Structure formats: C-alpha cells, structure tokens
Amino acid sequence: MAKDSTPTLSLGMEVHELQHLAQVLKGRLHLSGIVEGNLSGQHKSPRQGISQDFAQHRDYVPGDDLKHLDWRAYAKSDRYVVKQYIEETNLRAFMVLDTSMSMNYQGTGLCKKGSYAAQLAAVLTCALLKQSEAVGLVCFGSQISQYLPARSQGEQLGHIIRTIENTPWQADTNAKETLLALGSRLPPKGVIFLLTDAFDLDENSSSGYFAELVGSIKKRGYQVILLHILDPSELEFPFDELSLFEGLEGEDPIKIDPNGVKAAYLAELNAFRASLEKEARAVGAKYCLCSTGLDLKDNLLQLLECLI
Amino acid sequence: MNFLAPLMLFGLLAIAIPPILHLLNRKEAKPQVFPAMEFLRRAYRKTARRLKMKQWLLLALRMLLFAFLALALSKPMWSPQVNPLLSGSDHLGELEGTQVILFDQSYAMDYLLDEKEGRRLFDLARSHALRVLAESSGPAAVITFGAETKSLSQSLTADHQLLSSGLKELKVSQSYGQLDEALSLAYQLLRDRPKVEAKQITLLSTPNRSFDSASSPPPELGKVRLSQVDLTTRVDLSSQKLDSALDLPKISLQARKKLANHAITRLTLSSAPQRGEDQWRAEVEIANYSPEPMNLWPIWVELEGEVLVRGFVTLAPYESGMKRLYFKAKVDLSSQQETDQTKITSMQAKKGWIKLANDPLPIDDQWPFWIEAKKPTKLLALNGDPRPTPHEDELFYLERALAPQVLGGAQKVQIQSRLMLGADLKDEQLEGVDIILLANVPRPSLTLARQIKSHLEAGGGLWLAPGARTEIDTWNRALGDFLPRPLRGMRRAGDAASVQSRGVARLNEFDIDHSLLRPFEAPQRSSLALAEIEKYILFDPKPTPQSAVIIKLNEGSPFLMTRQVAQGRVVMFAGPLDREWNDLVIRPDFVPLASETVRFLSRDINGGQLSTQLGSSLKLELNGDGPFFSLSPQGEREGLSRASNQQTKLNQRDRGWLVSSAKRLGHHQILGQTDLETTNTEQSEHILRRFVVSLDHRGSRLSKVAVKQSKQENTEQDQVSETMLLEEQKELWHLALFGLFILTCLEGVVLFQKRETSKQTA
Structure with missing residues (x-):
C-alpha cells in the first residue's frame, strides 16, 4: 500500500484470486533454460549429483564413494564403473516490472497496463513459489526503484505484492541503463520475466538494441522472457475524432485526425512488435504479447504456449 | 459557348459551400492521452503530406461538383463557328472574292425575336446581308427564296448599291422557300467566275435550314465556301460602314437561344x-x-x-x-x-x-x-324485291346506312324508293336524281336503259346490285353498254375449282388507291374482309373499256367494279344489298363503303375538305369545260388549267383541273359558269368548289431537334437534319452532367479507399 500521496502501482487483486489463477500454471511452467539454484527442484543443474536421472558411467577411481559403484556392470564386464546422475536444482526467477508513466495508461483495456503487469508478475510469482522456485522482484523506470532478492520461502509472495503496491510511478524510462545495471546486481544464472510496454526500447529505433540488452543479461546466465504489455487502444487505435494527443512521459502534444494516420500508426507498431520478436528469437529470448484487453488467464495460457 | 439558362450561372457561387461548411464544422480537437506517442509522431510525419493533399483534393472535388451542377443547369451550348463572319469581331474586315447571299424569305423568318423593339429574324438577316455587301469588295449576288426563288440581279455584280436597295424592299412571304433551288441558282451564277477565285455562299435563314451533303458544289466551280449565319447568336450591327440612310434597328449583343415555336x-x-x-x-x-x-x-x-x-x-x-x-x-x-x-x-x-x-x-x-x-344527294332506288317484313326488304340495310343520323352533317342522302316490277319510269321522275340504284331488279326495260343512258351522259351515277331475281340475259341485253362486265350467272361460293374450302368466299383483294376505298386505311384489316359471301354473280372475264375492279373475292372473281360512261359513273356489286347472298351489309364498314359509293356516284366528286399547302398545286374534278377560276381570300383570280393525263387517274381524266400554285393562305373558292346559269346581260358564276390553303409546316420547326410522335419524322426534312448533325449546335449540359457524375464517382473512390484501408489495417 502507498505510504504517502505519491501515486503508486495498484494490484487490484486479492491473494486468493492470484492463487486461483496460479493453479492454471501448476506443473506446466517448465522453463527450458538451464538455471542454477541452491535447492533441489524441477530444473536440471549443470552439476552432476544426487538425482533420479542417470547421466553416464565413468571408470572407478580410488576415492570414489563405493555406493555409486555399478555392481551389475562389474558382473557383466569385470570392470569397476561408477554411475553418475544429473543433479536437479530450483529456479531463480526475477520479475522485472516497468513502472514508468507509460505503463500508467488505461485505454480500452481491463485495467492500467502497470496493474496488469503487476497482476501477471504476482500470479507468476505465486505459481513459481509453489514449484519451490526462488522468486525476486525488480521495479524500474528511469532507474531501479525496488529490488527484492530471490527467495523461495512462502512469505516471499506477500513481500513482492507489498513492494509492488508501494512502488511509485516514475516519470521516465531508461530501460537500457537500468537493465545493464541490473545485470551486474543479479546473482548468476536464472530467468528474468521482463514486463514492459517496451516503448523505451524503441526510442532510438536502432535495430539490435534489444538484442544487445538481452545479450548483456544472458552473459550472466539468465534466460529472458519478454512480456510485452500493450493496451487494446494501442493495438487497434480506435480513435476517429480530431484529437490532441498527449504523451504520458512529457512528449509534445500533437493534433491529428486519427482516420488519416491510423494505417501508418498501426504499420509502425506492428513493425516494432515484429522487430522485437525477431531480435528476441535471435538471442534465444522469448517474446509474448499480452493485451490488457484479454483476460489474465488467457494471457497466462498464451505465455505457456510461448515457453513450449 | 453560350448558355440557355445563364441565370443558373449564379449557381457557381455555390462552390463556396464546401469551404464554408468545412469552416463551420471545424471542431475543437479532443485531448487524448496516449502512450505510444513516438509511433504516432512517426506515422503523422509519414502521412501528413498525403493526408493534406487528399483533403485538398476532396475539397476541390466538392467545389467542382457544385460548379458542374451549376454549369449543367445553365444548359451550355457549343456551336462551331461555321462562318468567320460571326467570329465575334466588331466588323467583318475586308471580304475577298465573290459573295453570294442566299436570303430566306420563308414565313418562319417573320419570327419575332424581341417584342419590345419589334425585331424579327428577317430584320437581322437583312441587316447582316447589307453588312456583308458593305464589307465585301468583289462581285456579289443576293438570291432570295420564298414564294419563288430569284436573284436580285441578273448576274454577279459589283454594284452593291443595287443589291442593297433590292434587299430593302424585300418582304417575308407566306411560303416555305426551296433552299436547294436557291443553291442551284447560286452555282449557276458562280459558273462564269474563274476557278481559282475565292467564292463564298452565305445562307441567311432559320437555324433549322442548313446545307447538307447534297449541297456540295460542283467540282468545276473550284473551291466554294458554304457558310451559314446563325442569326440567333451574337450579332453586332453597329458598324459605321453601313448605309446611314437605311433605318436599321440597333441590335445588341444577344446570346444564342432556341427559338420557341408552336404550330398547327x-x-x-x-x-x-x-x-x-x-x-x-x-x-x-x-x-x-x-x-x-x-x-x-x-x-x-x-x-x-x-x-x-x-x-x-x-x-x-x-x-x-x-x-x-x-x-x-x-x-x-x-x-x-x-x-x-x-x-x-x-x-x-x-x-x-x-x-x-x-x-x-x-x-x-x-x-x-x-x-x-x-345539297342532299338524290338516290332513286329501284327495288326489285320488295318484302313486307322490313329487314328482309332489299333496301332495308342501305336506307339505314345512309340515314342522316349515321352520315352526320357532312353528307345528306335523300333516298327515293320505287318498286320496279315491270312498269317503266316516267322521265319526270328522274329529274334531279343524282344516282339510280338497280337493286335486284329482274328485267330492266329498254326504256329504262335509255333513261339511264341519258342520266349517265348528264353526269349521273348508276349503282347496280343484281341478285336472285335478276335475269342475266335481260340485264346484259338492256344494260350491256353500262355494265363494267357482262354477267355470266349466279355462282355458289366454293364451286370454283381453285378453292378447297366450300361454302363461303371472302373479300381479299382491294385496290387501295381507288377513291371508293378512301375511308379505309387498310381494307384488309377492316370488317369488309370478314364478310361471308355465299353466292355471287359471276362476270365475264374480259374487261370493258374504262372499267376497274375495286374488290375481288378470294376465289378470284370481281365483287365490286366501276366504269366510266360518258360523264357518268357506274358502280356494280356482285350481289344484292340485303342478306340473301352475303352478310356484307351487316358489317360496320359497309356504312363508309355505302357513303363513299354515293359520294363517288354523285356530283360531289372530291368530297370532304379540299386543301393544299402554299406553293403546291391542287388537282380537282369539275364538271364542264370551264373556264374555271380560283378566287383567293384577297379577291385575286387565277385561271385553272387542265390536268394532264399523267396527273389524274384514268377514270377521272375528263374532269381533272389544276390549281397550279396556291399563293395565299386561307379560304379559296373555285368559280365557274354553268350552262344553266349563263345569261347574256349579266355574268353569273357559281362557286363550284371551296378549298383551303395552309402553310407548309416544315418551316415552323425552327430548330433541328426532332419532334417525337410526329408523322413528319420520316420526311426529307428529317433526313437533312440527320446529315447536318455535325454542323448543328451541340448541347453541352449532358457533358456537364457527365462531369458531375465522374466527380461524384471520384469522391466515392477516395472515400471508399479510405474506408478500405482502415478496414484492412483493423
């Protein structure tokens, strides 16, 4: 909850609703990237150790634990070999939430883009915690405003929700600087759910900008999943009266007959989406468009499809 | 280009409507918060120019739409400037070469253009002709065509003063002038000029008259320029070169207009x-x-x-x-x-x-x-088969067909019925009788034959209708000199070898040119063709002199015949006038046939209204040797001449007279002396006939626009108008309407494109 008069991001959702929605993801949120954690979980660890999954045989060397000796193989081949197993680990996931003013917009969507992104983050957190994964939170605008380290304890959900609701809107976005800075703060290896409208990523409209950003994060061993949050008004541009369009981040207003520019605007937007998706694929990241006009559950299912 | 409704050009002010509406409908821009401003700005930058262009285009289209609507309503007209004389300059300049002016004197030139100033087409034409003469330096001629076609000078002359004074004395005639005659005369005059010399023939007439493809000059004349002056367009006669003694009306600038006229x-x-x-x-x-x-x-x-x-x-x-x-x-x-x-x-x-x-x-x-x-026609009907029951009587149907309530006021027939059962007629009984009818008379006596002969020689008529009681030999013997053909005997229908169906014969061959069948437009489709003939009289196939078969049966036998005997006429039916042998008498068209037979046999030879057109001749039949005169409404007398054999029908040739050329409009009379009325002391004349002279209404059509439902459409005049279509003035309002349509379509396309693009992108 907000402690002062600064407008803050509101989740607008009860915990039981989150848990109910998290049921949709139960047992289905398989993140394909190889991540490293400090608890046993559903995800493969690059280290071999105690696990149910057989990895390979290796010749016995003195000092090896005799319990790993494969006696059946010795009986067949008269050789001492040791069984090795793929070690499983838990997931370290970070919800990176854009809290810039451009997310504080509700057109014809169900709620503000920021709230929608927060709800998505909360549901994902809930689902991952139930899978004993460690979940952290990063809120950013022009700079990183909130950082919660990844934890897999049950109370982590409450921490995350409270942090989200206490985060004020930031007047501007500086995604590049922020995300580069984030790369150095994160512990090695994990998954980043980047929930943003990504308008800042297009500021210079130079190709490969997003790929460069993801590449720097990936160097730290992180898998990036971009949840592109857009309002239906941004996707469809349903205006038809002469309007004075004003930006949310201090852009100059512009008077336009929407009927005249609609086609060109939609072309621009679609091109941007396509380039984002293309760049994401190029660097092995995932891209999922989330319209705030859709029900949250539908978007979660869509996310699952993206992750397959 | 001229406009028929120039006031409608004020409608051009309506082009201000779209910009005014645009300004009035200008809305305040609605503030709208939108996060994706960068995309919007980029889209605006890309489309702003195109969008502005499109909006300007739409505005221009809408303004043009109003402009074209106003233009269409003002009915623009375009006509090629056929004549350089009327190219809009204030004076004609020096006209070179030979000038021939064809000056129309037809009644249509009397068209009143300006009621206030009393200006007529004729005045305009005369002024223009004078102007051409004043401006030209070479030899010239003026040919007028109205009641007659003539040249004001014997040949081409350089004495323009002579032509000008001739022009001043010209008056409009009541006739319709012959342009082709005038043109032939012009070519005749130009024949002596050198081939290389420039020649121009200028027509001054109503807009509906023009040269056609047949008017092209003969090649030996060299290059001859034919031009027509449209007197309804701009004419400015304020030139100082005109003869000041001539009292010319001052003509102001005048837009071309269609001359409105109505005519009977x-x-x-x-x-x-x-x-x-x-x-x-x-x-x-x-x-x-x-x-x-x-x-x-x-x-x-x-x-x-x-x-x-x-x-x-x-x-x-x-x-x-x-x-x-x-x-x-x-x-x-x-x-x-x-x-x-x-x-x-x-x-x-x-x-x-x-x-x-x-x-x-x-x-x-x-x-x-x-x-x-x-005067009522006296018909002496000799009834050879009287019956006590009225409808079985021989004359029952004829009396009803010729009753006054059936014929009306145009014709009156007085029927005198006599039984003819043997006793001869006295000569007194035949006095004043116009027609003698022998209806089923059994045995005409030789005395009766002699009486009939003198009756016919006096110009009377004889109607023969033999029937069952007729004794063939007696008829042939007594009436042989008057019968169109000798009788052979009675024949029952279907007995002819050539006929397959038995019992009924029908009338199927009609001499439609004969005046007896004048009341019928198509006798084959009249009720005469439906008549059923069960029996009829068979005639000798060899025709007698001056006889004609008017109606034939489908079995090939004649049914109705005529013969000219001296001054008299004979009509013979091949059956009686009751229903004993046929049902012709109960057919509705028997009434006009009987009435026309009476008219044919009586002295009322021409019947009905006699009429002719101004300038045309009129043929009519008159009893006697003349002299006959035509008396015009103004009291002028003109002698009638005999019509030649080729001009009249064979059976009318002895009585054909010709009114050579009617020159006055209105009521005319034919005067003549008769033997009875001739006195030594005082000349006494009878009005023998009356006729009316009407206008040749071809001149009334002052424009080339064809008239619907007019029977004149297929006449020569229309053909001329078709060939001259290229030269006539063209109405452009339909082009303006077409432009309007195209503009509307364009706007539709622009708007549709806009909508389609929005749909696709959505």
Whole structure:
C-alpha cells in the first residue's frame, strides 16, 4: 500500500484470486533454460549429483564413494564403473516490472497496463513459489526503484505484492541503463520475466538494441522472457475524432485526425512488435504479447504456449 | 459557348459551400492521452503530406461538383463557328472574292425575336446581308427564296448599291422557300467566275435550314465556301460602314437561344353524327417546337369570327400531339353573294379557323377550314324485291346506312324508293336524281336503259346490285353498254375449282388507291374482309373499256367494279344489298363503303375538305369545260388549267383541273359558269368548289431537334437534319452532367479507399 500521496502501482487483486489463477500454471511452467539454484527442484543443474536421472558411467577411481559403484556392470564386464546422475536444482526467477508513466495508461483495456503487469508478475510469482522456485522482484523506470532478492520461502509472495503496491510511478524510462545495471546486481544464472510496454526500447529505433540488452543479461546466465504489455487502444487505435494527443512521459502534444494516420500508426507498431520478436528469437529470448484487453488467464495460457 | 439558362450561372457561387461548411464544422480537437506517442509522431510525419493533399483534393472535388451542377443547369451550348463572319469581331474586315447571299424569305423568318423593339429574324438577316455587301469588295449576288426563288440581279455584280436597295424592299412571304433551288441558282451564277477565285455562299435563314451533303458544289466551280449565319447568336450591327440612310434597328449583343415555336401542323375535319345533328369533329395536330413544355396552351375554333369552342393543349418539349375539338355548326342551303364584277351564287359556306394562342411566329398558329352546306344527294332506288317484313326488304340495310343520323352533317342522302316490277319510269321522275340504284331488279326495260343512258351522259351515277331475281340475259341485253362486265350467272361460293374450302368466299383483294376505298386505311384489316359471301354473280372475264375492279373475292372473281360512261359513273356489286347472298351489309364498314359509293356516284366528286399547302398545286374534278377560276381570300383570280393525263387517274381524266400554285393562305373558292346559269346581260358564276390553303409546316420547326410522335419524322426534312448533325449546335449540359457524375464517382473512390484501408489495417 502507498505510504504517502505519491501515486503508486495498484494490484487490484486479492491473494486468493492470484492463487486461483496460479493453479492454471501448476506443473506446466517448465522453463527450458538451464538455471542454477541452491535447492533441489524441477530444473536440471549443470552439476552432476544426487538425482533420479542417470547421466553416464565413468571408470572407478580410488576415492570414489563405493555406493555409486555399478555392481551389475562389474558382473557383466569385470570392470569397476561408477554411475553418475544429473543433479536437479530450483529456479531463480526475477520479475522485472516497468513502472514508468507509460505503463500508467488505461485505454480500452481491463485495467492500467502497470496493474496488469503487476497482476501477471504476482500470479507468476505465486505459481513459481509453489514449484519451490526462488522468486525476486525488480521495479524500474528511469532507474531501479525496488529490488527484492530471490527467495523461495512462502512469505516471499506477500513481500513482492507489498513492494509492488508501494512502488511509485516514475516519470521516465531508461530501460537500457537500468537493465545493464541490473545485470551486474543479479546473482548468476536464472530467468528474468521482463514486463514492459517496451516503448523505451524503441526510442532510438536502432535495430539490435534489444538484442544487445538481452545479450548483456544472458552473459550472466539468465534466460529472458519478454512480456510485452500493450493496451487494446494501442493495438487497434480506435480513435476517429480530431484529437490532441498527449504523451504520458512529457512528449509534445500533437493534433491529428486519427482516420488519416491510423494505417501508418498501426504499420509502425506492428513493425516494432515484429522487430522485437525477431531480435528476441535471435538471442534465444522469448517474446509474448499480452493485451490488457484479454483476460489474465488467457494471457497466462498464451505465455505457456510461448515457453513450449 | 453560350448558355440557355445563364441565370443558373449564379449557381457557381455555390462552390463556396464546401469551404464554408468545412469552416463551420471545424471542431475543437479532443485531448487524448496516449502512450505510444513516438509511433504516432512517426506515422503523422509519414502521412501528413498525403493526408493534406487528399483533403485538398476532396475539397476541390466538392467545389467542382457544385460548379458542374451549376454549369449543367445553365444548359451550355457549343456551336462551331461555321462562318468567320460571326467570329465575334466588331466588323467583318475586308471580304475577298465573290459573295453570294442566299436570303430566306420563308414565313418562319417573320419570327419575332424581341417584342419590345419589334425585331424579327428577317430584320437581322437583312441587316447582316447589307453588312456583308458593305464589307465585301468583289462581285456579289443576293438570291432570295420564298414564294419563288430569284436573284436580285441578273448576274454577279459589283454594284452593291443595287443589291442593297433590292434587299430593302424585300418582304417575308407566306411560303416555305426551296433552299436547294436557291443553291442551284447560286452555282449557276458562280459558273462564269474563274476557278481559282475565292467564292463564298452565305445562307441567311432559320437555324433549322442548313446545307447538307447534297449541297456540295460542283467540282468545276473550284473551291466554294458554304457558310451559314446563325442569326440567333451574337450579332453586332453597329458598324459605321453601313448605309446611314437605311433605318436599321440597333441590335445588341444577344446570346444564342432556341427559338420557341408552336404550330398547327394538320387538321382533319369530319362530321360527328354520334354527338348530334350538325356536330363536327376537328382533329388538330399540334407540334411543340420549343425547349419549354406547352402547359394548358389555349386553342379554339372560330367560325365567321365567332368562337365556338375552346380547349387547351399540353405537350412536352419537342413533341407533337393530337387535340380533338367538337363543335356545332349549321349552314343554310342557299345564298347569293355579289362581288364588284360578278354575281356569284352558291350553296352557302362558312369560313372557320382553328387557332392556337399566339407565339412569336403567329402565322403558323392557325389553320383554315370551310363548313359547307351540301345539297342532299338524290338516290332513286329501284327495288326489285320488295318484302313486307322490313329487314328482309332489299333496301332495308342501305336506307339505314345512309340515314342522316349515321352520315352526320357532312353528307345528306335523300333516298327515293320505287318498286320496279315491270312498269317503266316516267322521265319526270328522274329529274334531279343524282344516282339510280338497280337493286335486284329482274328485267330492266329498254326504256329504262335509255333513261339511264341519258342520266349517265348528264353526269349521273348508276349503282347496280343484281341478285336472285335478276335475269342475266335481260340485264346484259338492256344494260350491256353500262355494265363494267357482262354477267355470266349466279355462282355458289366454293364451286370454283381453285378453292378447297366450300361454302363461303371472302373479300381479299382491294385496290387501295381507288377513291371508293378512301375511308379505309387498310381494307384488309377492316370488317369488309370478314364478310361471308355465299353466292355471287359471276362476270365475264374480259374487261370493258374504262372499267376497274375495286374488290375481288378470294376465289378470284370481281365483287365490286366501276366504269366510266360518258360523264357518268357506274358502280356494280356482285350481289344484292340485303342478306340473301352475303352478310356484307351487316358489317360496320359497309356504312363508309355505302357513303363513299354515293359520294363517288354523285356530283360531289372530291368530297370532304379540299386543301393544299402554299406553293403546291391542287388537282380537282369539275364538271364542264370551264373556264374555271380560283378566287383567293384577297379577291385575286387565277385561271385553272387542265390536268394532264399523267396527273389524274384514268377514270377521272375528263374532269381533272389544276390549281397550279396556291399563293395565299386561307379560304379559296373555285368559280365557274354553268350552262344553266349563263345569261347574256349579266355574268353569273357559281362557286363550284371551296378549298383551303395552309402553310407548309416544315418551316415552323425552327430548330433541328426532332419532334417525337410526329408523322413528319420520316420526311426529307428529317433526313437533312440527320446529315447536318455535325454542323448543328451541340448541347453541352449532358457533358456537364457527365462531369458531375465522374466527380461524384471520384469522391466515392477516395472515400471508399479510405474506408478500405482502415478496414484492412483493423
């Protein structure tokens, strides 16, 4: 909850609703990237150790634990070999939430883009915690405003929700600087759910900008999943009266007959989406468009499809 | 380019409507918060220019739309400048070469262009001709064509003063001038000029007259320029070079306009017995040669200055239609009138006019007619088969067909019925008889034959209708000299070897050119063709002199024949006039056939209204050797000449007379002396016939626009107008409307494109 008069991001959702929605993801949120954690979980660890999954045989060397000796193989081949197993680990996931003013917009969507992104983050957190994964939170605008380290304890959900609701809107976005800075703060290896409208990523409209950003994060061993949050008004541009369009981040207003520019605007937007998706694929990241006009559950299912 | 409705050009102000509407509908921009401003700004940058262009284009299209609408409503006209004389300059400049002016004197040139100043087309034409003469330096000639075609000078002359004074004396005629004659005369005059010399023939006439492809000059004349001056376009006669002694009207600039005219183009007058005694029916054909409709245009019938009936005519532009007017007119039988020179006795008649409310050309808004009292035709019917039951009597059907209530006021027949059962007629009984009818008479005596012969020689008529009681040999012996063909005997229908069906024969071959069948437009489709003939008289196949077969049966035998005997005529039916052998008498068309037979056999040879057009000749039949005179409404006399054999029918040749050329419009009379009335001391004349002279209405059509439903459409005049289509003025309003349509489509396309693009992107 907000402690002062600064407008803050509101989740607008009860915990039981989150848990109910998290049921949709139960047992289905398989993140394909190889991540490293400090608890046993559903995800493969690059280290071999105690696990149910057989990895390979290796010749016995003195000092090896005799319990790993494969006696059946010795009986067949008269050789001492040791069984090795793929070690499983838990997931370290970070919800990176854009809290810039451009997310504080509700057109014809169900709620503000920021709230929608927060709800998505909360549901994902809930689902991952139930899978004993460690979940952290990063809120950013022009700079990183909130950082919660990844934890897999049950109370982590409450921490995350409270942090989200206490985060004020930031007047501007500086995604590049922020995300580069984030790369150095994160512990090695994990998954980043980047929930943003990504308008800042297009500021210079130079190709490969997003790929460069993801590449720097990936160097730290992180898998990036971009949840592109857009309002239906941004996707469809349903205006038809002469309007004075004003930006949310201090852009100059512009008077336009929407009927005249609609086609060109939609072309621009679609091109941007396509380039984002293309760049994401190029660097092995995932891209999922989330319209705030859709029900949250539908978007979660869509996310699952993206992750397959 | 001119405009028929120039006031509509004020509609061009309407082009201000779209920008005004645009300014009025300008809305305040609605503030709208939107996060994806960068994309919007980029889209705006890309589309702003195109969008502005499109909006300007739309605005221009809408403004043009209003402009074209105003143009279409103002009815623009375009006409090629056929004549460089009227290229719009204030004076003509020096005209080189030989000039021939064809000057129309037709009645249509009397068209009143300006009521206030009393300016007529004729004045304009004369002014223009004078101007051409003043401006030209070479030899010139003026050929006028109206009542007659003539040149004002013997040949081409450089003495333009002579031509100018001739022009000043010209007057409009009542005729329709012959342009082709005038053009031939012009070519004749130009024949002596050198081939290399420039020659120009200028036509000054109404807009409907122009040169056609047949008017092209003969090659030996070299290059001859044919041009026509449209007198309804801009004409400026303020040139100082004109003869100051000439009192010319000052003509101001005048936009081309269509000359509106209405005219009576035909009149058919007939009696209307079904409406009562002395009732007449006038079927008037009226043409509206005007771009404006005729709405409730007054028309009336005037008899001796008294209006008998009034009506109204409503016609669409360039449409002709028929108007029926019924009126009552009674004329007493005897009268006597005196002129300065002679005493004229005649049956009385009344002069009548059908008149339309006046327009700028009043002369064609009237049509003359005569209502004549007629002496009843005396028909002596010799009944050879009288019956006590009326409908079985031989003359029952004929008496009813010729009853006054059936024939109406146009014809009166007095039937005198006598039984013919052996006793001869006395000569006194035949006095004053016009027609003798032998109806199923068994045995005509030789005395009767002699009486009939003298009756025929005196110009009487003989109607023969043999039947069952007829004794063939006696008829052939007694009447052999008058019979169209000798009788062979009775034949039952179907007995002929060539016929397959038995029992009934039908009338199927008609000599439609014969005056006996004049009442029928198509006798084959009349009820005559439905008559069933069970028996008929078979005739000798060898024709007698001056006889003709008018109707034949489908079995090949003649059924109705005529013969000319001396001054008299004979008509013979191949059966009786009752229903004993056929049912012809109960067919409706028996009535006009009987009436026409009576008219044919009586001295009323021509029957009905005699009429001709101004400048045309009129053939008519008159008893006697003449001399005969035609008396015009103005009292001028003109002698009639004998018509040649080629001009009249074979059986009329002895009585054919010709009124060579009618020169005056209105009521004319034919005067002549008869043997009975000739006295030594005082010249006494009878009015033998009356006829009316009407206008040649071809001149009334002042534009080249064809008139719908007009019977004149297939005449020569129309063909001329078709060939000259290229030269006539063209209406452009439909082009303007087409432009309007294209603009609307364009706007539709622009708007549709916009919508489609939005749909696709959505």
